[in-house]
Amino acid sequence: MTRHTLEIWVGVFVAAGIAALFVLAMKVSNLSTVTTGDTYKVTARFDNIGGLSIRSPVKASGVLVGRVSNIAYDDKTYSAIVTLSIQQNFNQFPADSRASIYTAGLLGEQYIELLPGAEDDYLKDGDRLLMADSAMILEQMIGRIIADKISE
Amino acid sequence: MQNIVCWIINCFELLGQWATHLFERTGRSALFLSRIFQSIPFAIVRPWLVFQQLYSVGVLTIIIVLVAGAFVGMVLGLQGYNILVRFNSESSLGTMVGLTLVRELGPVVTALLFAGRAGSALTAELGLMKTTDQFSAMEMMAVDPFKRVIAPRFLAGFISMPLLAAIFSAVGIYGGYFVGVALLGVDDGAFWAQMQKSVDFHEDFMNGVWKSITFGFVATWIALFEGYDTVPTSEGVGRATTQSVVHASLAVLALNFILTALTLETN
Incomplete structure (x- = not known):
């Protein structure tokens, strides 16, 4: 095999490998959707x-x-303290925004939904959201419904 | 009584022999590695030597990696669909195929194929060179075999493995996509969206890349050392080639467990 063809094949190999890495990074992993920008x-x-x-x-x-x-868990107030990192380009949430834990689909993963408030001041780094709705626990709800039915 | 004492002493002697042999080889392989590191700058300034090895180590391994990747991905698609459809969650097929390939199967199966296809060839080549006294001949001509022969092969193996593993994973994911979406009717958008949602760039993708780099390093090191340390007979070359594949495969599997355990712990 001449030097020329060998080099072509090695070039094809390296290009294919890098292309595969690129496909994995962009199409398979969340690199294209993740933002590495500043957060507060x-x-x-x-x-x-x-x-x-x-x-x-x-x-x-x-x-x-x-x-x-x-x-984190605060054992003074017996509640959970959740830190949210919000992207810097969404820095115009009113300071009295409400955070609620919802479930994607009936049994899917849980996420926090921010409901904007009405105040003129915006949320900034280190602030605390005063209004927060806990997660709905399916078992508790079912238990409550059954209890209601029985009491009827 | 005398017999039993003799037998016990014999046992200790065998154990001692085995232990000294083990430590001797470990030490020799570490010295071997440090000599490779010293020779790598000389290999970098002669890229043509590395290209030649990239061809025989990397390019010639592509075919087996492509075929194996496609079939492993297709089996994952088929099997994953069969399990997930019982829970009505076949839309998570992308998650399963993507995570399995990128995190575990891609690096590990590629490393096993690499040890079998490229590692054995490297060991046999070096073993035969040693058996036919080619290393001594080179030294007689003031050519350092580490700079001329071993370092380029080491670099080629080190570079090839991550690329091969990436090719394996990419082809495997498209194999799973083909079976899941084209044949079994999983939703196309859900397949990719679920995969992107759960495969994290740093946690999963980079973890797979680091694994493949580690495996490439270890498999090439073992293959080269087994070849260089061959007992210079035809039987010795045969044994070294077998040992190279066995040791490299075991090392890859054990390392994979350790690396997975370490990375999952930090989550």
Whole structure:
């Protein structure tokens, strides 16, 4: 085999490998949807976070605006403190916005939905969301419905 | 009584022999690796030597990786669909195929194929060179076999493995896509969307890349060392080739477990 053809084949191999890496990165992993831009952090206090976990989505009107970056338990107030990292380009949420934990689909993953409030001040880094709705626990709801039925 | 004591002493002798042999080889392989590292700059300034090895180590392994990747992906699609459809969640097929290939099967199966296809060839080549005293001949001509023969092969194996693993995973995902979406009727958008949602770039994709780099390093190192350390007989070359594949495969499987355990723990 001449030097020329060998080099062509090696070139094809390397190009194919890099193309495969590129396909995996862009099409298979979330690199194309993830934003590495700046974020600001706000905290919210929930009585029950259900199945929420770190990296769960934070959405506003269903659009992804950030992710849950930390979950801690406060044993003074017996509640969970969730830190939300919201992308810097969505920095115009009113300070009295409400955070609610919803479930995507009936049994899907849980996420935080931000419902904008009416105040003129915007949320900024380190703020705390004063209004937070806990996760709906399916078992509790079913239990409540059954209890209602029985009492009727 | 005398017999039993003799037998026990014999046992200890065998154990000692085995242990010294093991440590000796471990030490020799570490020295071997450090000599390779010292020789790598000389291989980089002669890229033609590396290209030649990239051809025989990388290009000639593509076919087996392509075929194996396609079939593994197709089986994953078929099997995954069969399991997921029982829970009415066949739309998560993309998640299963993507995560399995990118995190585990891609790097591991490619490394096993690589050890079988390229590693054995490297060992046999070096073993035969040693048996026919070619290394001594090179040294007589003041050519360092590490710079001329071993370092280019090491670099080629090190570069090829991640690329081969990426090709394997990409082809496998399209194989799973073909079976799941084209044959079994999983929704096209759901397949890709679910996959993108659950395959994280840093946690999963980079983890797979690091694994394939580690496996490439280890498999090439073992193959080259087994070849260089061959007992210079025709039987020795045969044994070294077998050992190269067995040791490299076991090392890859064990390392994979350790790497997976380490990365899952940090989550």
